[in-house]
Amino acid sequence: MMQGLPLLSLAIWAPIIAGVAVLLTGGDRNASASRLIALIGALISFAVTIPLYTGFNAQAGGFQFVEMRPWIDAFNVNYHLGIDGISLLLILLNSLTTVIVVIAGWEVIQSRVSQYMAAFLVLSGLMNGVFASLDGLLFYVFFEATLIPMFIIVGVWGGPNRVYAAVKFFLYTLLGSLLTLVALIYLYFASGSSFSLFDFYQAQLPMAAQVLVFIAFFMAFAVKVPMWPVHTWLPDAHVEAPTGGSVVLAAIMLKLGGYGFLRLSLPIVPDASLLLAPVVITLSLIAVVYIGLVALVQTDMKKLIAYSSISHMGFVTLGTFLFNAQAVEGAIIQMISHGFISGALFLCVGVLYDRMHTRNIADYGGVANRMPVFAALFMLFAMANAGLPGTSGFVGEFLVIMGAMQVNFWYAFAASVTLIFGAAYTLWMYKRVVFGAVANDHVAQLQDINAREFLILAVLAVLTLWMGIWPQPFVEVLHVSVNDLLAHVSFSKLPVQ
Numbered sequence: 001m002m003q004g005l006p007l008l009s010l011a012i013w014a015p016i017i018a019g020v021a022v023l024l025t026g027g028d029r030n031a032s033a034s035r036l037i038a039l040i041g042a043l044i045s046f047a048v049t050i051p052l053y054t055g056f057n058a059q060a061g062g063f064q065f066v067e068m069r070p071w072i073d074a075f076n077v078n079y080h081l082g083i084d085g086i087s088l089l090l091i092l093l094n095s096l097t098t099v100i101v102v103i104a105g106w107e108v109i110q111s112r113v114s115q116y117m118a119a120f121l122v123l124s125g126l127m128n129g130v131f132a133s134l135d136g137l138l139f140y141v142f143f144e145a146t147l148i149p150m151f152i153i154v155g156v157w158g159g160p161n162r163v164y165a166a167v168k169f170f171l172y173t174l175l176g177s178l179l180t181l182v183a184l185i186y187l188y189f190a191s192g193s194s195f196s197l198f199d200f201y202q203a204q205l206p207m208a209a210q211v212l213v214f215i216a217f218f219m220a221f222a223v224k225v226p227m228w229p230v231h232t233w234l235p236d237a238h239v240e241a242p243t244g245g246s247v248v249l250a251a252i253m254l255k256l257g258g259y260g261f262l263r264l265s266l267p268i269v270p271d272a273s274l275l276l277a278p279v280v281i282t283l284s285l286i287a288v289v290y291i292g293l294v295a296l297v298q299t300d301m302k303k304l305i306a307y308s309s310i311s312h313m314g315f316v317t318l319g320t321f322l323f324n325a326q327a328v329e330g331a332i333i334q335m336i337s338h339g340f341i342s343g344a345l346f347l348c349v350g351v352l353y354d355r356m357h358t359r360n361i362a363d364y365g366g367v368a369n370r371m372p373v374f375a376a377l378f379m380l381f382a383m384a385n386a387g388l389p390g391t392s393g394f395v396g397e398f399l400v401i402m403g404a405m406q407v408n409f410w411y412a413f414a415a416s417v418t419l420i421f422g423a424a425y426t427l428w429m430y431k432r433v434v435f436g437a438v439a440n441d442h443v444a445q446l447q448d449i450n451a452r453e454f455l456i457l458a459v460l461a462v463l464t465l466w467m468g469i470w471p472q473p474f475v476e477v478l479h480v481s482v483n484d485l486l487a488h489v490s491f492s493k494l495p496v497q
Contacts (some may be wrong), residue, residue, distance in 0.1 A: 006067050007052055008081040008132045011091060012125050015045040019121030022114050031113040035106055038117035042102045045124060046095040051177060055087055058477045061484050063134065071138070075188075077195050080135040085481035086262055086332055087131040090255055091476060093339045094131070097251045098124040098457045101244040106345060107452070108243065108354055109157065116157060120244060123149035127252055131259060136184045136195040139264075142179075143220075143256060147173055150245065150253060160241040165233075165240035172233040182214035187268065200268045201488065212234035217265045218280075223493065224257030227280075228287040231310050238306035239359075243350030243376035250309050250346060251339035258316045258335050262328075262485065266320070270489040277321040284321070287314035292421030296428070301349045301359045304429055306313060308385060309342050311418065312397075318415060319400035323489060325404020325447045328482045333474060334396025337384075337467055341393055344381040344460040348374070351453055352433070355446055361432050365439030370446040375434045377457045378448075382430040384464050386423040392467035 018041020025034045030388070056064060063082030071079045083091065101120050109116045126149070129142035147170055155166035184195065190209070191199040207215065223230045234254075238246050266273050288311050295307035312334065319331030352367070353359055353376060368375035384391035387398075397419065404412035438444050467474055 005048075005051075007048055008065050008067055008083065008128075010048040011042065011045065011052070011095065012081075012129045012132065014048055014125070015041060015095075015128070017123035018042070018045065019118040021123070022118040025114050031110075033450065034114035034117055038102050038121060039099075039106075042095075042099040042124070045121070046099050049092055049095045049128075052083065053092060053477075054475060056083075058085065059480065061480050066134070068134075069185055069464070071135075075137075075195070076193055077137050078135050079138060080196065081132040082134045083132055084483075084484075085477035085479070086259070088477055089332065089336050090131045090252075090259060091128050093255075093336055094127050094252045095455070096122055096459075097248060097339065100343070100347075100459065101247055102351065102374060103452060103456050104247065104282055105242070105244045108350070112156065115473035116242075116244075119149040119153050120248065123248065124151075127256065131225075134197050136187065136197055136264075138195075138198060139197070140181060140184055143180075143260070144177055145172070146253065146256065150249065151221040153245040153248075154237055154241045157242040157245065160240075161236070162240045162314055165236040168233045169237045171219075171221050172226075172230065176230070177220040179216035180220040183213045184285070186213065197263070197268075203268070205269065207271055207275070210269040211275065214265060214269045214276060215435075217260065217269070218276075221257040221260040221265065222283075222317075224239045224260065225254055225313050225317060226310060227283050227314070228310070229289060231287070231291070234310060235303050235306040238309075238346075239302050240302060243346060243353070245352075246306075246346040247343040250305075251343035254309065254313055255335045255339065258313070258320065258331065261317065261320050267485060267488050273321070273489060274323070277323065280317055280321045281411060284314045284318035285411065287311060288318065288415055288418045289421070292418045292425065295425040296421065298425075299361055301352075301361055301429060301433070302346070303359075304361075304425060305342065305345045305349065305385075308345075308422070308425065309338065312338050312342070312385075315397055315400050315415065318411070319396075319403060322400075322403045322407050322411070323486060324403045324406055325479075325482050325486060326399050326406070328486065329475060329478050330396045330399025330401075330403055332396075332478055332482070333392075333399060333467070333471065336474060337392035337396050337464075340460050340464045340467070341381055341384045341391075344377075344457060344464070345385060347453075347457060347460070348381060351449060351457075356442055361429055363440075364433040364443060365436050366436045366443055367446065369438050370443060371448045373454065374392075374449045374457075377454075377461055378434060379430065380461050380464065382426045384468070385426045387419045388468075390465070390468045392471075394463045394468060395471045 066082040133139035298304035
């Protein structure tokens with residue numbers, strides 16, 4: 001609370017209320033009003049999250065801006081909210097991304113405008129609820145509820161195979177989460193009839209129970225990240241989703257899985273997390289290496305960036321389960337950076353698709369001759385995706401590799417080699433799309449980005465460079481929270497390889 005305002009509740013419910021208000025504008029006859037209300041709602045929702053950062057005490061441990069009210073008394077379930085440094089950055093990223101997505105869809109979406117804008121606003125509020133929840137059941141409700149608006153976004157405004165992609169996305173993520181509910185019910189009884197995460201953290205569980213709970217959590221969060229081999233829903237969802245759907249999916253929704261590991265798996269079942277860490281590390285390295293190679297052979301720009309996302313998210317799970325401060329902070333920074341870069345790359349593909357109605361790399365060539373401003377911004381994001389020093393893409397991966405080196409040289413070696421693959425597939429795509437002579441008459445007719453497109457790409461460009469050149473404002477809010485987490489997990493038990 002700050003000056004009597006329940007800031008976290010505002011961060012959750014302001015975009016949801018704005019989404020309802022947009023729906024009330026009616027059909028496409030009032031499309032202009034729908035867009036305007038959606039933009040105002042998104043800006044207000046982002047504005048209420050800024051005091052969370054300015055008022056956050058980075059030197060204090062524990063959770064801040066805590067709110068708690070009874071919800072379901074019969075089962076001791078509370079509306080319990082609070083944030084630490086980890087959730088703070090993700091809430092800011094989510095709220096900013098929502099503003100960008102609303103602006104990005106301003107002219108592109110011409111049918112069911114109010115429903116489109118409302119879906120993103122409601123989704124934003126639900127994801128803030130995941131990041132702020134300190135009650136296990138509340139976390140689960142928000143976590144599962146995020147499926148509904150994204151299912152609608154992909155299924156209604158997606159491409160030709162949108163229904164298949166939407167159903168696959170929904171089934172994968174729903175089935176992965178069902179065991180989590182069973183685990184939460186078990187923890188409710190094991191912690192003295194409470195769903196509070198703090199009570200879960202203090203529960204003394206035998207190793208066998210910890211392993212089962214860890215597996216239950218892993219099923220949900222591994223699918224959401226997604227980790228190899230349960231990643232196959234993501235390329236289909238990205239290819240069929242509208243541009244805004246791809247941006248939110250990559251920038252925020254995948255982070256629910258990484259956040260779940262940090263908020264639930266590690267602190268609730270620390271011994272099982274340590275025991276099974278080699279399995280997670282192995283799967284992460286397979287994702288980083290193998291999926292990087294898969295990205296090399298893609299001919300569709302969206303599918304290439306989708307596989308790139310899986311590879312980069314492998315760094316997140318790798319860093320999380322190395323159990324040292326550098327690696328865990330690197331994993332969190334990688335989540336934020338990936339939000340900037342992958343969101344920007346999908347927006348860049350959307351800019352080209354809106355003009356050419358194709359995502360095939362072979363249909364392009366010489367775009368720089370017709371769209372020089374766009375080509376310059378696209379190059380920045382391509383270089384950041386390849387991990388160029390001075391961009392945000394370098395910071396998180398560098399910290400994870402440094403942390404990996406403290407645990408096992410070969411972990412660090414495997415992770416660092418994949419930076420070569422990242423440069424290969426990203427620059428190969430960029431070269432074929434942007435450089436060379438104008439490839440065909442369609443490219444010859446292209447016009448450079450307009451002011452709206454420049455605004456959203458420029459904001460992400462500034463953030464990408466800011467984090468790359470001066471990461472301190474992002475990193476400093478993490479130190480105490482990460483150290484508290486690692487102290488709880490008893491990282492001294494980690495076997496040295």
